[in-house]
Amino acid sequence: MPTNRIRGHQYPTTSGLAQLISALPYIDTHAHIELEEFDADRDAVVARARHAGVEAVLCVAVSADSSRAAIALAERYPEIHAAVGIQPNCCAEAAQGDWERIVAMADHRRVVALGETGLDRYWDFTPLEVQRDYFDRHLRLARQPGLPVVIHCREAEADLMAMLREAAAREPLRGVVHAFSGDAATAAECVELGLHVSFAGMVTYRNKKFRRLRDVAGAIPADRLLIETDSPYLVPHPLRGKQKRNEPANVTLVAECLAELRGVSVEELSEQTTANARRLFFG
Numbered sequence: 001m002p003t004n005r006i007r008g009h010q011y012p013t014t015s016g017l018a019q020l021i022s023a024l025p026y027i028d029t030h031a032h033i034e035l036e037e038f039d040a041d042r043d044a045v046v047a048r049a050r051h052a053g054v055e056a057v058l059c060v061a062v063s064a065d066s067s068r069a070a071i072a073l074a075e076r077y078p079e080i081h082a083a084v085g086i087q088p089n090c091c092a093e094a095a096q097g098d099w100e101r102i103v104a105m106a107d108h109r110r111v112v113a114l115g116e117t118g119l120d121r122y123w124d125f126t127p128l129e130v131q132r133d134y135f136d137r138h139l140r141l142a143r144q145p146g147l148p149v150v151i152h153c154r155e156a157e158a159d160l161m162a163m164l165r166e167a168a169a170r171e172p173l174r175g176v177v178h179a180f181s182g183d184a185a186t187a188a189e190c191v192e193l194g195l196h197v198s199f200a201g202m203v204t205y206r207n208k209k210f211r212r213l214r215d216v217a218g219a220i221p222a223d224r225l226l227i228e229t230d231s232p233y234l235v236p237h238p239l240r241g242k243q244k245r246n247e248p249a250n251v252t253l254v255a256e257c258l259a260e261l262r263g264v265s266v267e268e269l270s271e272q273t274t275a276n277a278r279r280l281f282f283g
């Protein structure tokens with residue numbers, strides 16, 4: 001809360017109170033708050049998000065164990081919802097029976113999405129063939145309960161799009177490509193295939209190499225745009241380098257940056273992205 005410094009003491013201001021009352025709605029559509037990075041102060045992290053206007057956080061799992069942990073958080077905090085799945089870099093470590101655990105957890109009432117899944121050629125933790133196999137499993141599993149899919153893609157756009165085209169030919173796709181880092185043509189095709197596109201802290205970075213990404217973000221149709229933190233990773237500007245760990249409250253910084261580059265008010269951007277997230281995950 002903003003404070004006035006009067007004779008060295010700090011008093012809350014009325015504008016601080018007004019800010020609390022009129023906090024805009026946000027949904028952080030991708031955060032790994034089940035990870036141990038948040039074990040020491042998870043209650044405070046959730047409280048700060050609430051204070052910032054974050055009405056929902058999608059806790060996205062990376063393994064069978066983290067899926068179980070995400071569900072436990074979703075049962076404990078009303079604004080947390082779970083996505084269950086095995087992240088491409090974690091597939092090689094999956095134990096026998098882990099996939100069956102994901103399938104069983106997909107029916108849980110607090111689970112609103114599958115993932116994260118997808119393909120990653122940047123890291124070399126899981127052979128691409130194994131990643132493809134798990135991505136395909138997630139895409140097929142999503143069909144029966146009608147869950148949207150949370151998709152990760154790092155330097156594997158061509159492989160990913162080929163699989164998405166195939167899946168879309170079987171049945172309409174519902175989901176999001178998260179922390180999008182691809183080019184304009186890939187983004188346009190994701191939208192064409194029915195997917196949403198989500199942006200994280202990278203879009204706020206001032207380095208030249210992210211200028212192209214900001215152009216891509218500016219061109220996404222308003223009704224397909226989502227925001228996220230990818231906590232604990234990707235701390236947005238201007239906290240980058242100052243805060244070691246990202247957290248859901250910082251999704252407001254992603255929203256402010258996107259509003260600016262799209263030439264709309266923060267109010268409009270927060271309302272639109274929140275409506276999009278509600279429709280996709282809670283519709």
Ligand code: NI
Nearest residue numbers: 030060116230
């Ligand atoms: Ni993630």
